[in-house]
Amino acid sequence: MRGIVVAKAAAHLTLIEQANRQFNLTRITDPREAAIKHLKKASECCQKNDLVGKGVSVGKAHDIVNELANTLDFAVGYRDLRKTVPRHSH
Numbered sequence: 001m002r003g004i005v006v007a008k009a010a011a012h013l014t015l016i017e018q019a020n021r022q023f024n025l026t027r028i029t030d031p032r033e034a035a036i037k038h039l040k041k042a043s044e045c046c047q048k049n050d051l052v053g054k055g056v057s058v059g060k061a062h063d064i065v066n067e068l069a070n071t072l073d074f075a076v077g078y079r080d081l082r083k084t085v086p087r088h089s090h
Contacts, residue, residue, distance in 0.1 A: 035064040 038061035045053035 031064050031068055035061045
């Protein structure tokens with residue numbers, strides 16, 4: 001009995017995985033990957049001359065980058081950045 005249930009559950013998960021791939025519904029939990037995904041989508045929209053789709057995708061990527069930037073500890077990061085990035089004179 002247990003074997004039958006496990007086999008049916010495995011078959012169900014396989015169907016879900018196939019549907020997710022078919023409709024591009026893969027779940028991305030890493031914000032960096034999500035931002036990259038949206039930028040790739042924006043690039044595809046540009047090639048199709050879909051300006052609305054491009055704007056939506058760029059907006060989503062922008063929101064993700066802003067959220068990541070808001071979580072930075074600038075006091076710590078700025079000190080580290082000053083040590084590693086040379087100053088440019090203008």
